[in-house]
Every structure is written in structure tokens, then in C-alpha cells.
Amino acid sequence: MKEIILCKYGEIALKGLNKSSFESMMTKSVKRRLKSCGQFSVSKAQSTLYVEPLNDDSDVDMAVEKLSKIFGIVKLCRCCVLEKDMDEILTKSLDYIEDEMETARTFKVDAKRSDKKFPFKSPEICIEMGGKILERFPHLNVHDPDVVVTVEIRETNAYVHAGSIEGAGGIPVGSSGKAMLLLSGGIDSPVAGYMMAKRGAIISAIHFEAPPYTSDRAKMKVEKLAKIITAYCGDINFFCVPFTEIQELLRDNCPEELFTILMRRLMMEIAQRICEKEDIQALVTGESLGQVASQTMYAMVCTDAACRMPVFRPCVGMDKSEIVEIARKIDTFDTSILPYEDCCTVFTPKHPKTRPNLADVEAAQNAFDWEPYIQKAIEGTKPYLIKNA
Ligand code: ATP
Numbered sequence: 540m541k542e543i544i545l546c547k548y549g550e551i552a553l554k555g556l557n558k559s560s561f562e563s564m565m566t567k568s569v570k571r572r573l574k575s576c577g578q579f580s581v582s583k584a585q586s587t588l589y590v591e592p593l594n595d596d597s598d599v600d601m602a603v604e605k606l607s608k609i610f611g612i613v614k615l616c617r618c619c620v621l622e623k624d625m626d627e628i629l630t631k632s633l634d635y636i637e638d639e640m641e642t643a644r645t646f647k648v649d650a651k652r653s654d655k656k657f658p659f660k661s662p663e664i665c666i667e668m669g670g671k672i673l674e675r676f677p678h679l680n681v682h683d684p685d686v687v688v689t690v691e692i693r694e695t696n697a698y699v700h701a702g703s704i705e706g707a708g709g710i711p712v713g714s715s716g717k718a719m720l721l722l723s724g725g726i727d728s729p730v731a732g733y734m735m736a737k738r739g740a741i742i743s744a745i746h747f748e749a750p751p752y753t754s755d756r757a758k759m760k761v762e763k764l765a766k767i768i769t770a771y772c773g774d775i776n777f778f779c780v781p782f783t784e785i786q787e788l789l790r791d792n793c794p795e796e797l798f799t800i801l802m803r804r805l806m807m808e809i810a811q812r813i814c815e816k817e818d819i820q821a822l823v824t825g826e827s828l829g830q831v832a833s834q835t836m837y838a839m840v841c842t843d844a845a846c847r848m849p850v851f852r853p854c855v856g857m858d859k860s861e862i863v864e865i866a867r868k869i870d871t872f873d874t875s876i877l878p879y880e881d882c883c884t885v886f887t888p889k890h891p892k893t894r895p896n897l898a899d900v901e902a903a904q905n906a907f908d909w910e911p912y913i914q915k916a917i918e919g920t921k922p923y924l925i926k927n928a
């Protein structure tokens with residue numbers, strides 16, 4: 540039987556004049572991500588994207604899986620496509636929903652009639668359809684329904700499904716500018732990238748590595764994290780910065796208790812210069828207020844004083860357990876907890892300052908000429924694309 544996936548928009552249905560540009564961004568993401576699923580046609584009408592398999596090789600299961608990670612879609616309905624004819628709806632659709640109805644205990648019917656010319660009103664459709672379902676699946680009853688059978692009468696066809704799938708929500712990637720995610724191998728930063736992409740940001744990622752203190756496996760782990768979040772963010776331009784020399788100089792030339800804060804300020808400086816070259820407007824980190832010494836309000840003040848662009852910290856008000864919950868949902872958690880070293884953890888001071896004073900921090904930074912090393916690190920950074928598989 541002919542099938543289709545109806546993708547319902549969330550907030551973007553409300554965006555008035557911008558709606559069509561939002562729709563076209565989402566259509567573009569949809570087409571790009573469906574490439575590996577076979578041939579599909581994608582069209583839009585009535586705040587819905589219609590994604591239709593074009594032949595037997597089109598993998599509808601895989602398409603649903605991919606579409607459920609595209610921001611801007613709140614709900615997916617995998618439906619059968621029928622003529623707008625009541626007899627056809629009442630017979631053929633029951634074959635289509637047979638598996639769900641056999642395992643269900645209770646159900647109800649919901650009808651949506653956007654084509655007002657259809658001769659049956661929604662309550663009538665519900666009564667007819669409910670009667671047919673009870674006739675064919677007599678074990679069912681209608682109290683406290685666990686399956687909702689939906690009949691939608693739209694412009695061109697009728698569509699029936701027995702349960703929708705939750706979409707990723709948010710707004711389409713590309714609708715909110717570009718952001719540079721500081722991506723470590725930890726739990727928090729991949730979640731931060733996911734959250735900014737959910738609000739429409741195009742995500743690039745920057746990672747600071749310090750070989751030989753950090754290993755190839757540590758870098759591969761970060762690339763893998765970036766790859767996992769491409770399912771949500773789309774392709775990610777990845778910048779890997781050689782940071783060893785700066786870290787050694789910091790170790791040898793700076794007060795130990797300010798090591799972390801100075802390191803973070805230098806990371807921000809390098810990230811910003813790359814952003815300026817790449818026309819990226821903001822930085823994103825996985826920091827959460829008070830989680831560690833470098834994430835107190837005082838430390839964040841000192842970090843942000845080195846920044847000319849906004850620093851977004853979408854995890855700032857979250858508990859670790861809340862961040863972990865999202866990491867599990869987006870499938871980064873198991874990779875994040877692999878025990879490889881991060882450049883942040885080499886030379887970590889025993890007693891970092893939790894209340895660094897900005898004037899002291901700036902004085903310590905200004906006591907050394909970092910400029911040639913910053914430039915060298917940037918010259919050694921060769922971006923490459925991490926593609927959504
Ligand atoms: P995460 O779980 O994201 O690693 P964390 O709790 O370990 O965070 P820190 O190590 O203090 O915290 O790092 C804070 C933030 O700084 C990270 O969320 C990330 O955005 C950024 N960061 C840390 N190390 C690196 C690195 N090597 N490369 C790029 N960004 C980094």
C-alpha cells in the first residue's frame with residue numbers, strides 16, 4: 540500500500556512572513572539527510588512536509604529515523620495514502636494499521652478534515668471508523684485509549700495512521716546564524732552543540748589538542764562525537780588546533796593557580812580569530828555554573844573579558860544529571876565517557892583559583908607576548924568537514 544511520511548512543523552508554522560524561508564531551510568536539510576535512504580519526493584502544503592518514497596528501494600524506516608532528528612519538525616506521521624472515498628478509507632486503512640491494532644488494548648479515532656468539501660464531518664468519520672475497527676478487532680475497547688487512529692482528509696488525499704512519532708522540535712538549522720562550538724571529549728560540550736543547533740544555529744566545532752600529552756585516540760573520540768551530533772546539526776566544519784606549545788609556555792611562565800583561566804582565555808582568543816575569518820558570530824561552550832573551578836561566575840567573568848563576541852552556554856543552568864540525560868538521548872554519552880585525556884586535564888593545577896581577579900589575570904597574561912604563538916597555532920589549524928553519514 541502506498542505510504543507517506545507527513546512531517547508537521549512546530550514554531551515555524553507561526554513565523555508569518557519568514558515562514559517560507561524557514562520551510563525552504565528545512566526542506567533542504569530533509570533532502571540532504573534523506574540521500575542515503577533511497578529516492579523520496581519532498582513537497583510542502585498546509586504547514587506539513589510530505590515525504591513520499593518513490594520506489595521499493597526507498598527505505599521508509601530509515602527515513603523516519605533520520606527525519607526524527609531534523610529540527611523544526613515536531614511530529615512525524617507515517618501514513619497510508621488513500622483516495623478521498625469513505626468506503627476506501629474504511630476498508631483499506633484497516634489493513635494498514637492491522638499490526639498496531641492487534642497489539643493495542645484500547646483505542647480512539649481522531650479525524651481532521653481540512654478539505655471541507657469532503658461529505659463526512661469529522662465526528663461522522665470517527666463514528667464510522669470506530670465502528671469498523673471494533674468489528675474487525677473485537678478485543679479492543681475505547682476507554683483510556685493507548686492508540687490513536689488518525690484520519691486526515693487533506694487537499695489531494697486521505698491519510699490514516701495509528702500513532703505519530705515525536706520529532707526533534709526546535710527551529711531549522713540555518714535560521715539563527717553560525718556558532719563555533721568548543722568541543723572537548725567530555726559529556727557537556729556535545730550537548731551544548733546539540734542545544735544551539737536546536738535553536739537554529741549552524742554549528743562549526745573547534746578542538747584544542749596537545750600531543751603528545753593527548754593521544755590520537757583522544758582526537759578520534761572528539762571527531763566521533765562531532766560525527767554523532769551531525770545527525771542533528773548537519774555537516775560540521777571541524778577545526779583542530781595544535782595547542783601544545785601554548786600549554787607548555789603557560790606552565791613555564793604563569794602563576795600555577797591561574798593556569799586554567801589563562802588557558803581558557805587563550806582558547807577563546809584563537810577561537811574568535813577563526814570565527815572572524817569564517818564569518819561565525821558566536822562561541823558555544825559546555826560550561827555549567829559552578830561545576831568545576833573554571834566554571835564559577837568569577838571565572839566566567841574573566842573568560843568573557845577576553846571575548847569580543849557572545850559566548851553561549853546552553854548547559855549553564857543544568858545539573859550534570861540533566862546534561863547526561865540529553866547526552867544519552869542524542870547518543871553521545873557512551874563515547875564521551877571513554878577515558879581518554881583532554882588538553883584541559885594536562886598540567887591541571889592542584890589548587891586552581893575559584894575567584895580569580897580580572898586585573899591579576901590580565902596582568903599575568905600581559906607579562907608574556909602570546910601573539911606569535913597564537914598566530915602559529917592558527918596557521919597550524921586545517922579545517923575539514925565532518926559529514927553526516
Ligand atoms: P565537557 O564535558 O564539555 O568536556 P567539562 O565539564 O569537562 O566539559 P571543562 O573541561 O572545564 O569542562 O571545559 C569547559 C568547556 O570548555 C567545555 O565544555 C568545552 O566547551 C571547552 N573545552 C574544554 N576543553 C576543550 C578542548 N580541548 N577543546 C575545545 N574545547 C574545550
Ligand code: MG
Nearest residue numbers: 723724725881
Ligand atoms: Mg572536559
